[in-house]
Amino acid sequence: MIDCLYWPTPNGWKVTIMLEECGLDYRIVPIDIGAGDQFTEDFLRVSPNNRMPAIIDHAPLGGGAPLGLFESGAILEYLADKSGRFLPSQGPQRYQVLQWVHWQMANLGPMMGNANHFKNYARNIADNPEHLTYAVNRFSGEVDRLAGVMDAQLSVNTYLAGEAYSIADIITWPWAFLLKRINNENMWTTFPDLKRWIDLVGSREAVEVGRKVGAELGKQERTEAENQRRRETLFNQTHEKVRLARAAAAKANSGKK
Numbered sequence: 001m002i003d004c005l006y007w008p009t010p011n012g013w014k015v016t017i018m019l020e021e022c023g024l025d026y027r028i029v030p031i032d033i034g035a036g037d038q039f040t041e042d043f044l045r046v047s048p049n050n051r052m053p054a055i056i057d058h059a060p061l062g063g064g065a066p067l068g069l070f071e072s073g074a075i076l077e078y079l080a081d082k083s084g085r086f087l088p089s090q091g092p093q094r095y096q097v098l099q100w101v102h103w104q105m106a107n108l109g110p111m112m113g114n115a116n117h118f119k120n121y122a123r124n125i126a127d128n129p130e131h132l133t134y135a136v137n138r139f140s141g142e143v144d145r146l147a148g149v150m151d152a153q154l155s156v157n158t159y160l161a162g163e164a165y166s167i168a169d170i171i172t173w174p175w176a177f178l179l180k181r182i183n184n185e186n187m188w189t190t191f192p193d194l195k196r197w198i199d200l201v202g203s204r205e206a207v208e209v210g211r212k213v214g215a216e217l218g219k220q221e222r223t224e225a226e227n228q229r230r231r232e233t234l235f236n237q238t239h240e241k242v243r244l245a246r247a248a249a250a251k252a253n254s255g256k257k
Contacts, residue, residue, distance in 0.1 A: 002026040003056040008214045010174035014072045015053045017210030022083040073105045076167045086167045097161040100168035112175050115139035115182045151191040173201045
């Protein structure tokens, strides 16, 4: 059994889609990132970067004690090796896949996350929303460039790493699926091969199921004050947040002895 420490976001979907594709037994452990669950001692023990997703495999590849992993790229590579699916075990094609996995981790995910933050969230917390224009244009422009990179690759390949569906597609699709949230309605006219691929991957049953896991978690009704507190928890974090969370957990644990 695999514990999936999760909240329904694009990064969380990567892991639930992969688990569904591989047919591995798993259970969801909700990590409410707006409530600060990512700063608890138990979670930090698995994910010291205080970010979800993470997993704990209670029957790890190779045997031994339960294995905790964080970072979605590492998790997907591990699950691929464990299941023997969606990543060649050796040879040039393995690295063709992994280069696109790392491309997503270093490029599409961070750039879309920044673009989405400044375009759709920062206006709710900024002192002067007009000051956001440069950031919105900077990151939206980079997202546009990256969409062009994918479209060019997909104009000569069925999938991102070639003719076989792989973890490169699984890790990239949850963000690419949301591209129109960042850029304009004409995106699919501009990038037709990217749109073909998004529809192709999205038609897979495991992708549809994995994307909907825990959907109800993010749909709870909250007051504006509650939403403001959640935004403050999510944004403008520093090392102090993690340090204080660890200290509080350590104090609580010492009181139990």
